[in-house]
Every structure is written in C-alpha cells, then in structure tokens.
Amino acid sequence: MSANEKLQSLVEPERYELNRAPSYSFELDRREFFKLLGAGVLVVSVLKDAHAFQESGAGRPRMEPLPKEIGVWLHIGENDLVTVYTGKVEVGQNIRSSLTQAVAEELKVPIEKIQLVMGDTKLTPFDMGTFGSRTTPTMNLQLRKVSAAARDLLIGLAAKHWQVDRQRLVASEGKITDSQSQHSIEYAALVKGQQLTETIPEVDPLVPATEWTVQGKSLPKVDGRDFVTGKHRYPYDQKLPDMLHGKILRPPSFGATLAALDTKAAEKIPGVVVVHDGNFVGVAAPSGEVASRALAAIKAEWKSDPQISNQELFEYLKKNEIGGEDPTGYPRQHEQGSVEKALSSADHRIEQSYTVNYIAHVPLEPRAALAQWSGDEVTVWTGTQRPFGVRKELAEAFRLSEGKVRVLMPDTGSAYGGKHTGETAMEAARLARAAKLPVKVTWTREEEFAWAYFRPAGVIDITGGLAKDGTIVAWDFHNYNSGAAGIQTFYDIPNQRILFHPTRSPLRQGSYRGLAATANHFARECFMDELAHSVNMGPLEFRLKNLKNDRLRAVFEAAAKKFGWGQKKPAGRGFGIGGGFEKGGNVATSVEVSVDRTTGEVRILRVVTAFECGAVVNPDNLHNQIEGANIMGLGGALFEAIQFQNGRILNGRLSEYRVPRFSDVPVIESVILDRKDLPSAGAGETPMLGLAPAIGNAIFDASGVRLRTLPLVPGGLKIS
Amino acid sequence: MSRIQLNVNGNIHSADADNDTTLLSVLRDQLDLTGTKYGCGEGQCGACTVLIDGKSQRSCVTRAGTVVGRQITTIEGLAKGDRLHPMQQAFLDEQAMQCAYCTPGMIMSAVSLLNKKPNPSVTEIADFMEGNVCRCGTHPRIVAAIQRAAKAVKEAGL
Ligand code: FES
Ligand code: FES
Numbered sequence: 016m017s018a019n020e021k022l023q024s025l026v027e028p029e030r031y032e033l034n035r036a037p038s039y040s041f042e043l044d045r046r047e048f049f050k051l052l053g054a055g056v057l058v059v060s061v062l063k064d065a066h067a068f069q070e071s072g073a074g075r076p077r078m079e080p081l082p083k084e085i086g087v088w089l090h091i092g093e094n095d096l097v098t099v100y101t102g103k104v105e106v107g108q109n110i111r112s113s114l115t116q117a118v119a120e121e122l123k124v125p126i127e128k129i130q131l132v133m134g135d136t137k138l139t140p141f142d143m144g145t146f147g148s149r150t151t152p153t154m155n156l157q158l159r160k161v162s163a164a165a166r167d168l169l170i171g172l173a174a175k176h177w178q179v180d181r182q183r184l185v186a187s188e189g190k191i192t193d194s195q196s197q198h199s200i201e202y203a204a205l206v207k208g209q210q211l212t213e214t215i216p217e218v219d220p221l222v223p224a225t226e227w228t229v230q231g232k233s234l235p236k237v238d239g240r241d242f243v244t245g246k247h248r249y250p251y252d253q254k255l256p257d258m259l260h261g262k263i264l265r266p267p268s269f270g271a272t273l274a275a276l277d278t279k280a281a282e283k284i285p286g287v288v289v290v291h292d293g294n295f296v297g298v299a300a301p302s303g304e305v306a307s308r309a310l311a312a313i314k315a316e317w318k319s320d321p322q323i324s325n326q327e328l329f330e331y332l333k334k335n336e337i338g339g340e341d342p343t344g345y346p347r348q349h350e351q352g353s354v355e356k357a358l359s360s361a362d363h364r365i366e367q368s369y370t371v372n373y374i375a376h377v378p379l380e381p382r383a384a385l386a387q388w389s390g391d392e393v394t395v396w397t398g399t400q401r402p403f404g405v406r407k408e409l410a411e412a413f414r415l416s417e418g419k420v421r422v423l424m425p426d427t428g429s430a431y432g433g434k435h436t437g438e439t440a441m442e443a444a445r446l447a448r449a450a451k452l453p454v455k456v457t458w459t460r461e462e463e464f465a466w467a468y469f470r471p472a473g474v475i476d477i478t479g480g481l482a483k484d485g486t487i488v489a490w491d492f493h494n495y496n497s498g499a500a501g502i503q504t505f506y507d508i509p510n511q512r513i514l515f516h517p518t519r520s521p522l523r524q525g526s527y528r529g530l531a532a533t534a535n536h537f538a539r540e541c542f543m544d545e546l547a548h549s550v551n552m553g554p555l556e557f558r559l560k561n562l563k564n565d566r567l568r569a570v571f572e573a574a575a576k577k578f579g580w581g582q583k584k585p586a587g588r589g590f591g592i593g594g595g596f597e598k599g600g601n602v603a604t605s606v607e608v609s610v611d612r613t614t615g616e617v618r619i620l621r622v623v624t625a626f627e628c629g630a631v632v633n634p635d636n637l638h639n640q641i642e643g644a645n646i647m648g649l650g651g652a653l654f655e656a657i658q659f660q661n662g663r664i665l666n667g668r669l670s671e672y673r674v675p676r677f678s679d680v681p682v683i684e685s686v687i688l689d690r691k692d693l694p695s696a697g698a699g700e701t702p703m704l705g706l707a708p709a710i711g712n713a714i715f716d717a718s719g720v721r722l723r724t725l726p727l728v729p730g731g732l733k734i735s
Numbered sequence: 736m737s738r739i740q741l742n743v744n745g746n747i748h749s750a751d752a753d754n755d756t757t758l759l760s761v762l763r764d765q766l767d768l769t770g771t772k773y774g775c776g777e778g779q780c781g782a783c784t785v786l787i788d789g790k791s792q793r794s795c796v797t798r799a800g801t802v803v804g805r806q807i808t809t810i811e812g813l814a815k816g817d818r819l820h821p822m823q824q825a826f827l828d829e830q831a832m833q834c835a836y837c838t839p840g841m842i843m844s845a846v847s848l849l850n851k852k853p854n855p856s857v858t859e860i861a862d863f864m865e866g867n868v869c870r871c872g873t874h875p876r877i878v879a880a881i882q883r884a885a886k887a888v889k890e891a892g893l
Contacts, residue, residue: 107834107871235830242835243823245770245810249836252769260764303760304753379774379782379836379870428772428836429871460775635830639873643833646872669779669868677861680874 055092055206056172058165059214087140087154087161089118091169095189095203097122097129102142103154104134104400105426106378106434108699109636110150112237116632117155120222120229121162123186124202126237134402134424136417144401146432146526148598148697151632155695159221168213172205224630224691231689233635238426249428250398251383255453258385259288261446262306263456264296264313265466268662269523271319280312288450289313299446299454323521324660329370329474332495335519349503352510357489361480363549364489368476369538371497371725372656373469373522375667377674380428381463384439386446387453392419397440398427405437412441413448431647432526433467464667469657470527471520473497475538480510485550487561492539496520498531501597501704504539506561522659528644529700532597533651533707537725540593540708544715554592554712555580566627567596569688570603573625574705577686578605587612588620589717593708599696600628601688604645604705610717615733617714619649619679625686626702629693637698641685644703649675652707654726739803743768744812752799759783759794762809770810770839774868781867784840784847785809791847793866810839813846821891822846825884826877833871841867845881854885 090098099118105111115129122129132138134145142154166186173191174181183194192199224231241247248254266273273296278289281298287309288299296313300306323331358364384397393413399405402422410417422440439456447454458466473496480489490511494502499515527533547557555575562568571594575581584590587609594603607621624641631637654673658665666672685702707725715721720734728734736753743766750761759776762768762785771794774782778796785794786808813820819827822842832838841864848855848863855863860878869877 107832107836109833235827236832236835239827239830239832239835240819242832242838243810243819243826243842244814245768245839247835248769249772251773252763254767254769302764304756377870379780379834379868380772381774427834429834431870457773460777460780639830639833639876642875643872646874647870668777669775670777674868674870675872675874676866676868677864677874677878680861680872683875 053092053094054208054210055090056165056168056209057088057090057212058161058168059088059212087157089161089165091165091202091206093203093207093209095128095201097124098132099129099158100132100139101154101158102134102139102403103150104145104402104424106145106398106400106430107428108150108640109236109633110145110154111426112234113151113633113636114155114158115237116230116234117158118162120227121159122166124189126229126234128189133426135421136402136406136423137421141403144404144435146400146435148600148700151628151695151697152599155632163221169202169205173200176200176205230632231630231634231691234633235635248425249380249383250385250396250425251380251428251457253383253385253396253425253455255385255387258453258455259299259301259446259450260303260306261297261299261443261454261456262303262310263442264298264310264315265462266294266317266319268317268319269322270662271317273315274318275314275316277314280314281309284309284312288446290446290449292445295442295445297442297446299450299452319662322662325372325656325658328372328472328521331521332472332474332518336495337517337519348515349511349513354489354491354510354512357510358478358480358491361488362483363481364478365481365542365545365549366476366478367542367545367723368474369541369723371473371475371534371537373472373524373659374527374651374655375464375469375657375672376431376433376467376527377463377669377672378429378431378433381458381460382434382439382467383455383457384437384443385453385455386440386443388444388447388451391415392421393444393447394421394423395440395444396423396425397437397443398430398434399424399437399440400430400432400434401436404435405440408437409440409444413444431528432530435526436468438466461668464672465664468523468525470533470651471497471524471531472522473531473534475534477538477542479542479546481546481550483550485547485552485557485560487546494531494535494538497534500530501532501535501595505564505567505596506543506558507563508561522657528647529597529703532595532700532704533648534725536593536595536597536704537707537711540595540705541711541721541723544591544708544712545721558592564596566601566690567594567603570594570601570625570627573686573688574603574605574623577625577684578607578621578623580605587717589713589715591709591711591713591716593705593712595704597701597704599694600626600698600701602626602701602705604709606706606709606713608710608713608717610714610734612718615735617653617728617732617734619653619681619710622681622683622706622709623686624683624702624705625688626698627688627690628696628698628701630691630695631687631689632695634687634689637687638685640698641687641702642683644700645683645706646675646680648703648706649679651725652710652727653679653732654729656726656729739800741799741803741807742805743807744809750799754798754800756799757795758785758797758799758802758807761799762794768809768811772836772839774837774840779866779868780837780840781844782837782840784843784867786843786847789847789850791844808843810843813842820846821887822849822880822884825880825887828883829876829880831873831876831880833873837867837869837871841869841877845877845884848881849885849888853889855881857882
C-alpha cells in the first residue's frame with residue numbers, strides 16, 4: 016500500500032461520532048447457509064490485504080494492517096439464484112444496483128438472478144460501515160474478484176463433468192458452454208446437490224473496463240417497483256406481532272441531568288411500561304398515541320448549565336482549541352518549504368477568514384428501530400450506515416457478547432453520513448427488555464434535529480502570498496474544528512503550512528456527506544478567487560496557472576467549456592467556478608447567478624458540474640448522484656444553518672429549517688469524464704464540493720460583494 | 736376512543752380513533768398501509784400525502800375522523816393489479832428516486848396535480864410540488880417524470 020493509500024484508509028478526525036474501535040471477530044457457520052439457502056456452492060473470498068478493503072472509519076485509525084478478514088461471500092444455488100452477502104448497506108446511493116452489476120459482469124449471470132443480502136450482522140461478513148465513498152473502490156472490486164473466482168470454479172466443475180480441457184469452456188448467461196461440442200450446462204445444474212464450500216484467494220485479472228458488457232451501462236434501481244408501489248418496508252415501517260411503540264423523555268437542553276422524576280401517573284395508564292435507568296426515561300405502549308400521552312404524564316425536573324448560542328459560535332471555536340496531540344493520530348499538519356519567508360518576500364499578501372455553520376442532515380426518514388428479545392439475545396432492525404458498529408454498541412450497553420446481538424438494516428430512507436450511530440436501536444432494545452415485547456422507536460422530525468449530530472461548524476483562516484505574475488508562492492491554511500478531509504491544496508505551491516485545529520464543540524457533531532471537504536473547498540476555492548482578483552487575473556486562468564494535476568485540469572476545462580465560461584453576460588449576472596479533488600473523484604462546478612442590485616435578491620440560474628471518478632460503473636446513477644449532491648449542496652451553500660441557544664436547537668423542525676425545494680432548483684447539467692483506464696471511485700460525496708465556492712464566487716462576480724460564511728444568504732436569498 | 740369506518744383504496748376498514756388521531760397513524764399502524772410515510776408531522780414535507788376524493792392532502796395533519804365517508808387513496812391503491820399507474824411507471828422510467836422515501840408522497844401529489852391540470856408547465860409543476868421535500872435532490876427527475884406521465888395519460892386517453 017502506498018503512503019497515500021494508507022493515509023486515505025485512516026479515519027478522518029472529524030468522524031467524531033465514531034469513538035470506539037471496532038471488533039473484528041467473526042464466526043461463520045457454513046452449515047447454516049446451506050440450511051438457509053439449500054444446496055449449492057458457497058464461495059468465500061479471503062482478503063489478501065484486509066486493510067485495503069475496510070472502510071476508512073470507525074474508531075482509532077491504525078497504521079498496522081487489520082487481521083485477515085473475510086470480505087464477502089456468494090452462494091450459487093441449485094435454485095438458479097446467486098445470493099451475495101455484503102455488509103454494505105443501501106441508503107439511496109443505489110449500490111444494491113451497482114454491486115449487482117459487478118457480480119453480473121464477472122460471474123456472467125443475468126441481473127434478475129442475483130440477489131444481495133446487505134447489512135445483516137448475522138448473515139453478512141463484517142464491514143466497518145458504508146461511508147467515505149468506499150463502496151465502489153473496495154466492495155465493487157471485491158465482488159468482482161469473488162465473482163470471477165466463482166466463475167473459474169464453475170468452469171472447473173464443468174470441465175470435470177464433461178472430462179474436457181477447461182480452456183474450451185466459456186461462461187455466459189448463467190451457463191458454461193463447451194466451444195467445441197456446443198454442449199452447455201446451467202450453473203444451477205452444475206451445483207445441484209453439492210454442499211461445496213470453496214475458500215478462494217482473490218484472482219486477477221478481471222474483465223477490463225473497456226470490455227465491460229454490464230458495468231459501464233445504466234442499470235435502473237433493481238427493486239424500483241417496490242418503491243413506487245409503497246411495498247418496500249423501511250426501518251420506520253417494520254412491525255412485529257404484539258409490538259409496542261416506544262417514546263423517550265428528552266431533557267430540555269443538551270447535557271441536562273435528571274433532578275427529580277415522578278412517573279406514577281404514566282404508569283397508571285393501561286398497557287404502559289415505564290423505564291427509568293439513569294438519565295434514560297422512556298415509555299412503551301400499545302400505540303404511539305398512548306405512548307405520547309404517557310410521556311406527557313411524566314413529571315421531571317432537570318438540571319443544566321448555561322451554554323453558548325450560535326451568535327458566539329465562531330469566537331468560541333477559535334478560543335477553545337484542544338491542545339496536545341491529536342487523539343486520533345491523524346496527521347493534521349502538513350508543512351513544506353518556509354511559509355514565513357515566502358510570505359515576507361511575496362509581491363502580494365492576502366489574509367482572509369471563512370466560517371461555516373452547523374447544518375443538519377435531515378434524512379427524510381428519521382431514525383427508527385424495532386427491537387425484539389428472545390432470552391438474552393436481541394435482534395434489532397434499524398437504519399444505520401454501520402450495522403456492525405451498532406451491534407457493538409448494543410453488546411456493550413447490555414453487556415452481551417456480540418454473538419447475541421443481531422442488527423439488520425432494511426434499505427433506508429437516506430443518511431448522508433448522519434446515521435453512523437445506534438440511538439434508536441439502543442432505546443428500542445432497552446424498552447423491549449423491560450416490556451418483554453417487541454418495541455419500535457421512531458424519532459419525530461424534531462428529535463432527529465435535536466438528538467442526532469450535526470455537520471461540524473468551523474473557522475478557516477488563510478494567508479496567501481503571490482508573485483506579480485500570479486504564481487502562488489505561500490499558503491498558510493488553518494481549519495478550526497470543521498475537519499481535515501480535503502484540507503490539502505492541490506495547487507502547486509512551494510511553501511505551505513496546512514493545519515487542522517480540533518476544538519471543543521458546543522453541539523454534538525459528526526460525519527456529513529463530504530465531511531470537512533465541503534468547508535475546506537469552500538474556503539480554498541473562494542480564496543483562490545480573491546487571489547486571482549488581486550492580480551487582475553480571471554479565476555479560471557489563475558487556477559490553471561497554478562495547477563499541474565491533469566485530472567483536475569481536465570474537469571475544470573470540461574466544466575468551463577460546457578458552461579461557456581468566457582461568454583458575455585447581462586448586467587446583474589455573475590459566473591463562478593470552484594472545484595477540487597477528494598476520495599478518488601475530481602470535480603469542477605460552474606454556476607451562473609443573478610443578483611438584483613436594488614433588492615439584493617440572489618437567484619441561482621444554472622449549475623454545470625464536470626466529474627471524473629475513473630471508469631464509470633452506472634452512468635445514469637452517476638448523473639443522479641451528481642444532480643442530487645448539487646441540490647443537497649444548495650441548502651448548505653445558501654440557507655441551511657442550525658440556530659441554538661443554551662443547549663437547545665431553536666429551528667429544529669421543517670417549518671423553521673429551510674431545505675432546498677423545487678423552486679430552488681436551477682438547471683443542472685453534469686458532464687462525466689469516463690476514464691476507463693483508471694479504477695472506479697465513489698461518487699456520492701465529491702460532486703458536492705465545487706458548488707458552494709462557485710456560488711460565492713458568482714455572487715461576487717455579479718455584485719462585487721464577497722460572502723465568506725456558509726450559508727451565504729441565510730436571510731431569504733438576499734445579500735445585505 | 737371511537738370506532739370509525741374509512742373507505743381506503745376502495746375497501747371499507749374500521750379503525751379506532753379519538754379526536755387527535757391522525758389519518759397517517761391509522762393508515763400506518765392500524766391498516767398496515769406503510770407506503771404512506773412520516774417525514775415531519777407538520778404538513779411541511781409531503782411524505783405522508785394521500786388522495787382524498789382525488790385531491791392531495793397531508794395525512795399527518797388530517798384527523799382521521801374528518802375523512803369518514805370520503806374516498807381515500809394511498810400509494811398501495813394506485814396500481815391496477817399488476818399494471819402500474821402511469822405516474823408510478825414514469826418515476827421508474829426517469830429513475831426519479833434515490834432512497835425513494837419521498838417517492839410515494841411525490842407520486843400522490845403528482846397524481847393530484849394531473850387530476851387538476853392535465854398538462855402542467857415546469858413552473859406549475861414546481862409550484863404545486865413545492866411542499867414535497869426530496870432530500871436526495873432528485874427534483875429535476877421528478878419534474879421529468881410528471882411531464883412524462885402527463886403525456887402517457889393523454890396518449891392512453893385515460
Ligand atoms: S409527514 Fe406529513 S407533511 Fe411531512
Ligand atoms: S429520493 Fe431520498 S428523499 Fe427523495
């Protein structure tokens with residue numbers, strides 16, 4: 016593994032919500048599979064280098080490789096079905112479809128014959144979690160490898176069956192055909208009656224991207240019909256006989272502790288179970304209405320300490336740096352050349368500060384979990400990007416071995432990095448244990464706003480030095496709190512000092528689509544514009560002058576071309592561009608805005624994003640992700656911000672927290688650069704990065720007003 | 736608590752409801768029609784949209800007792816047997832979804848729009864759909880799906 020890959024596989028420090036190391040133990044009972052699936056061939060792949068295949072998250076990053084690990088298994092049944100087991104989960108990024116394509120490509124079976132079992136801690140191999148845009152570069156590759164190995168195995172079985180040389184045999188359409196005799200045999204027939212387990216090493220080579228027949232083409236959501244008919248059951252929709260509905264008593268402010276409690280009135284309501292365990296107070300009742308009534312009948316007094324408000328946020332972050340060594344061990348400092356010297360001899364020197372507010376994920380499906388105990392074993396259905404992480408949380412909380420906890424993740428109503436934790440799983444399991452019946456806890460929107468976690472707020476200070484001809488000679492970049500993802504500059508600057516300063520955070524914070532790459536790109540790409548203007552250069556020209564990386568240049572040029580960067584524009588219109596590199600993807604976004612000079616009203620008219628993430632697996636889904644990332648990004652760029660005071664969220668509901676809606680959506684075009692010569696990278700996060708700075712830069716271009724805070728125009732799409 | 740009768744997807748169901756029982760909770764918890772989603776509980780996201788006599792309504796802010804005797808249609812009642820409603824088909828054809836949690840509400844709102852306006856312009860679509868949130872950002876595809884469905888309905892003479 017190169018040093019760079021090693022760096023990428025470390026957990027980013029701003030994944031604050033993941034504070035524990037995962038457990039890597041896994042017991043596989045093969046007999047159970049055959050019981051469950053019937054006869055066939057089970058192919059298990061052992062990872063050559065497990066480290067390279069783990070997500071970059073969960074707990075302490077480590078430089079040493081993880082233990083040898085089983086990555087994936089796949090069952091070819093005599094029932095003509097291929098069942099693939101992966102710990103990854105589906106939250107709308109459509110990996111159920113793209114991973115199916117990977118299997119179809121290498122195993123040579125029709126799409127309809129493949130089913131994926133995802134994110135079930137009992138049935139699927141350990142996986143650290145679905146985040147960091149790692150599914151495509153890791154799991155996709157791994158599935159291709161295990162599928163290719165399975166195909167080889169089937170060819171071997173057929174060769175034995177016919178007693179012929181395996182070189183004559185070809186796999187396609189779920190069959191092996193003898194190219195000489197033209198005999199063919201279905202996979203199902205080949206594995207009939209077998210209970211064969213093959214543990215295979217990874218095999219290469221795989222089908223090269225230039226010869227793909229299934230990957231590289233658009234495949235619709237494989238189970239789309241279940242979604243348009245309302246048949247699919249999300250975590251919120253799970254149900255069991257005799258199930259109770261649980262609700263939790265929330266403190267009036269963050270960190271408050273219980274001073275007095277009276278639950279007598281609630282306990283008198285028929286069918287109600289009340290649980291009081293430390294600071295946890297919850298009820299379970301036969302219906303949600305009765306549970307709400309019981310909760311309202313509880314009298315509680317809380318003690319809390321005064322806390323800061325969003326008015327003082329940025330000052331607070333700058334004053335509350337956590338000193339000493341970074342506990343995560345992540346390299347948060349990068350230095351080359353001498354920034355001081357270069358700054359003092361530079362022709363121009365500029366200093367600026369940018370700020371980013373806390374924002375909420377607002378997954379349309381709030382957190383939900385259904386828990387059921389049987390003896391001392393518990394099963395929980397919940398929407399989480401880390402089923403194995405939640406299993407560990409539950410095992411620890413209830414002092415069980417992990418083998419006694421099963422977590423299943425039904426395809427979930429989105430997450431965006433916001434569902435890495437297991438709050439509802441824990442709450443439902445605690446109530447269910449007391450009630451001795453299954454309990455479902457479904458958070459309200461207000462609970463999701465208040466008791467999940469936020470994208471970190473941050474302050475970014477940058478000082479840059481320029482030579483007269485527009486060459487950047489010095490770069491001093493300090494990020495307070497928001498995080499280190501995407502903090503490195505990709506411009507060629509001889510003298511740089513780049514530092515991440517972790518600070519205390521007044522609110523609970525954690526991962527969000529793109530992590531701090533959004534904040535770092537916003538600050539860096541706006542500052543690039545400010546530098547360009549200081550030497551009277553065009554923003555695109557200035558970037559290209561300071562940028563050698565071919566892949567990045569290509570996306571900047573592609574976005575500019577499609578957008579018509581140089582063209583004339585009417586008064587009150589502005590163009591802006593921003594881009595960057597993160598998680599294997601390269602992005603550049605150009606935006607056109609209009610600013611009404613008298614009212615200050617801002618409108619986003621047009622967005623063009625050029626994106627390159629290696630060989631494209633599913634083009635239509637990639638377009639869908641690019642559009643979606645931009646639209647979600649509009650919220651954080653323009654108006655989303657959490658307001659808080661004294662440990663309370665002030666705008667924690669949809670009527671008060673504005674998210675992008677139909678009328679906010681501009682024309683969005685995406686240009687995909689398909690690099691079949693490069694490995695495929697993920698695309699759920701990086702396409703978002705160029706938007707916010709492009710909008711900020713376009714507003715400046717239109718109005719001369721430079722906005723340096725995200726969101727840019729929180730006061731009703733207006734510059735003041 | 737009283738017993739009420741509701742006409743849902745052409746069938747009469749009885750349910751228990753008191754004054755503040757929402758239609759959403761009756762559908763989801765008592766009738767097991769979980770295709771209608773909760774997203775905010777305050778009429779702000781549209782995930783819970785159903786049709787009442789062919790017009791879209793947010794079931795989270797509709798008291799169950801107020802729709803007795805009306806025709807209630809949920810996402811589960813849209814397809815005719817195996818044949819999808821043109822709006823459902825259009826959402827598939829345009830891949831107008833990611834996590835698809837907003838999809839049932841989007842489809843119900845869109846059906847209501849076409850009931851009122853068979854040929855909506857893009858602006859009319861955006862105006863009408865403003866109250867439906869898609870957090871994944873599939874809006875342009877949803878607009879395209881509604882236009883496609885409008886065309887399909889017209890061509891089929893539905
Ligand atoms: S749940 Fe009814 S509008 Fe959001
Ligand atoms: S597709 Fe996820 S909310 Fe619309």
